[in-house]
Amino acid sequence: MALQGARERRVRTGGIELCVAELGEVGQPTVILVHGYPDSKEVWSEVAPRLADRFHVVLYDVRGHGRSTAPKPLRGGFTLEKLTDDFLAVADAVSPDRPVHLVGHDWGSVQAWEFTTVKRTEGRIASFTSMSGPSLDHFGHWISRRLKRPTPRRVGQLLGQGAKSWYVYALHTPVLPELAWRGPLGKHWPRILERVERVPGGGYPTSSLPTDAAHGAWLYRDNVRARLRRPRADAYAHAPVQLITPLGDAFLSERLYDELELWVPQLTRRTLPAKHWIPRSRPDQLVGWITEFVTSVEGGRPEGVTATGKYADRFGGQLVLVTGAGSGIGRATAYAFAEAGARVVAVDRDAEAAARTAEMSRLIGAPEAWAETVDVSDEQAMEKLAVKVAEEYGVVDVLVNNAGIGLSGSFFDTTPEDWKKVLDVNLWGVIHGCRLFGKQMAERGQGGHIVNTASAAAYQPSKALPAYSTSKAAVLMLSECLRAELAGQGIGVTAICPGLVNTNITSTAHFAGVDAEEEKRRQKKSARLYGLRNYPPEKVADAILRAVVRGEAVVPVTPEAHGAYLMSRFTPRALRRIARLEPPL
Template sequence: MRIEEATERWVRTGGVELCVAEMGDTARPTVLLVHGYPDSKEVWAEVASRLAEHFHVVLYDVRGHGRSTAPQPLRGGFTLEKLTDDFLAVADAVSPDRPVHLVGHDWGSVQSWEFVTVRRTEGRIASFTSMSGPSLDHFGHWIKKRMVRPTPRAAAQLLGQGAKSWYVYMMHTPVLPELAWRGPLGRQWPRILQRVEKMPAGDYPTASLPRDAAHGAWLYRDNIRARLRRPRADAYAHAPVQLITPTGDAFLSERLYDELEQWAPQLVRRSLPAKHWVPRTRPDQLASWITDFVTANEDTAAGVAPRDTVAGGPYADRFAGQLVLVTGAAGGIGRATAYAFAEAGARIVAVDRDAEGAARTAEMARLIGAQKSWAETVDVSDEQAMEKLAEKVATEYGIVDVLVNNAGIGLSGSFLDTTSEDWKKVLDVNLWGVIHGCRLFGRQMADRGQGGHIVNTASAAAYQPSRALPAYSTSKAAVLMLSECLRAEFAGRGIGVSAICPGLVNTGITSTARFAGVSADEEKLKQRKTARLYGMRNYPPEKVADAVLKAVVRNQAVVPVTPEARGAHFLSRFAPKALRAIARLEPPL
């Protein structure tokens, strides 16, 4: 359902009329969305249309914004107390008999913190999802604590947030904000959002923006100085809270929420690598998290043991709900990586030319904790097939947040025994498969403009020469250099690139690796010996998967994983002659 198809009504309260839009089945739980500054309810259009498939969704224009009327006079008409009156009036009109699930962004979140912490709203809010807008009371206590105990870290945090809050000072100047918004700033704002926030063009912002922004300046003037000077001591949330923190928010520091647990005992934290206007840039992600949180709290209220919708593991707050695509996911490192992201609550696309293996990975990923998972059968060396995959993923699942180019094949044998056909097979999968993935999915990440991360599985063989692995080592060295080049190119777009370099890892690649220049019987014998050798080494692929997640979180460039990989990497940098000497040795197989 589109927001244009919503049913509208007007709710009168405190001398203003609020324009309220409703979507979805009114018999279902009500999700009430509160917009921020200088927005109108249309900022929620994409999120609301997704939520309307499951809930009764309500949006309203805050007083003085959109199609709602403004208080007269403006001064004193935007206090948190009056905004709370508005919320209660809307909630009573659209859901008189059941509490609502509240969602707020920016100033919509600031005022929603007031709603969820004052006594007169107890019993009217079933849950609250907050993004990019702190409680002014919590913010006031945060400032006072750091001023009373002025450590270097506290001072740095105060200065950092002070710099991010430059616009707040401007809003307190007389007349200037109104003139700017009704003049050049109001006309240029859509282009500013598209350029700075990479916000998609469309029906937002609405034509009322200059007037809305001029009215909304009183949100700052009526509330900020009063609350920061005298923050409430009883600002405790009386409903479960889900905090979604965009890590690239230019206006709010993540440190603002460091002590939030003391104010919100039932707190779930999420982080999202995105900028400030996430309702417009990441609607699929928000809708997924809101749906899970609302469903879990509805189940709890009904006395039903809810499915655990909060992902576990140390990376849950980073990857929960993100879309992760892993190639070569039917086994080995690829499967272990898919499972690791699934445990963190990600949505998984398991890709492999082995359809059965990919399906098993996707099924197990769901059981482990993936919000959703899908299996796709693709040969990564097939450019046209990869193009179709990229188009399907973007259309049906969304833009990939993390791409893991893991698919690869092994080939051993001397250079003179390696045929041109052998070279082509290895390079097609190990190098061209990575190129196709980076080009297609990297383009989608870049066009979205909200960052992302690409992980390419290279190998210790990328920097450790060997007389027995000329083709394999060359393909992996190319992957390593490609990763370094892309890291430099994509850095300005917020896209990280990491090359993972495992050593001897106990995976299925050893039993399927090809050996050039030998008979079929000899090849089978060498495969069994290699598999036995790697089995004796017994370095599990799960450790490589953990290194992959760490590499994304830390945005690491090159990650040697096993001890031998780290040792070879050290020698390649500080004692390359030693590596060259080792490369001349006859391999044991």
């Protein structure tokens, strides 16, 4: 496991010994990572070393797990009160003079909610990052409110969470969970995590799993029923809390946290398109969010962590690269991600335009933004860009292949040079981006999303746009093929298909088969028509963010794009007849 170089110590408390590991410099803010069920501290082995560059990182095996000893007898030895004693003992040993920052996953989060809401820990906790584990007290009140006022919606929420909690009932049965974990379930658990949860292998979980899981069943038996029946009325957080919710969690509903603001005065929400075991499947994103949150709290600004833009809980801290970001849809998209708190790489062949986009992105919400100059049709330049981005900024979470050029003219007026230019930018630029940055996403193994800007012209034939439409149709099909190939790796692919959008592509488009004067006239007329239509690029940017959040495949934007898409599906012959009409030139 990747905890090499960790300093280990034993902390004695309540008749047991806890195995505690430390990474990083002691003088830095202390971050304590608390693992869940049926894990040991090694569940954090991909997160802890990354955090150790900035913080003093502490991990410990919960009593009865890993290399910590188990209480005797087991019954009554895992109550939240005793687990709180353990936490305080660890905190006093590793950071006696400064409050610590808590991070908990699964049952580690359940415990940490107790630590963060009881009076005797007040002043010892600087912040708490919770993932995949609710407060049992909050959960008990959540259930009580729905039983007292059982509207159809609330009953549905209760039934939904009840179905997700099937394993809790099983763990309350005597003896059977222990036999299962020490037998076939313990043997096959690593493969179950790989197949169902998409958790990478590589030595996780550790060989202590059967014993850890058998002991850990008492976490449920000692606490769940008692707390759900009689939840504390004073379970208010006395420290800022960051809630990270994996949207694909098979065990916990998002609705559990709907009323969390009642209990947490300073709450930052994050969401992640992932399953339950995010310390293993999304370590980079967690490290980014934890680092941002802890740094903000240390600086006295816990309320300033959350960006104000739409989807801030989804994209905050993520790395987004947008090509063609110097103007139009690309610039609007970079701004939209910046407002959502993403880190933005603005790429354009116009260095000044890219720099302006990056500068404005920082002003409107991006914690970091950079400008990069590249011609997307240049394979070698794109390869250098991909290496630089990975080394200096990290692996891209969202890639928006937006750069494109316009070309109008009949097929026989379009020269081979015209064809090459439009295909090099509109198609090969997308291929280069998908191949280079998409490969980095796949190799990282933590998912991501690729957005390719196609066009309504991809499915709406036109006698005036043979080359442009061909390039965009190829982008659409490429996106569909990639979506199928990358689905198993948690990487989404979306083709955005705008219609008539008011950008500068019309004023710079090339018109084949006419002289320079006529080309300028047509450019001005096209720009005027698009201006009268006046569909803003900001709406396309909104559609892009929404498509990433929803994982949509093909997204027509503008009414005419929607109409043409429906016609291409249901009345293609009518669409072919429209294609024969002369364009308004």
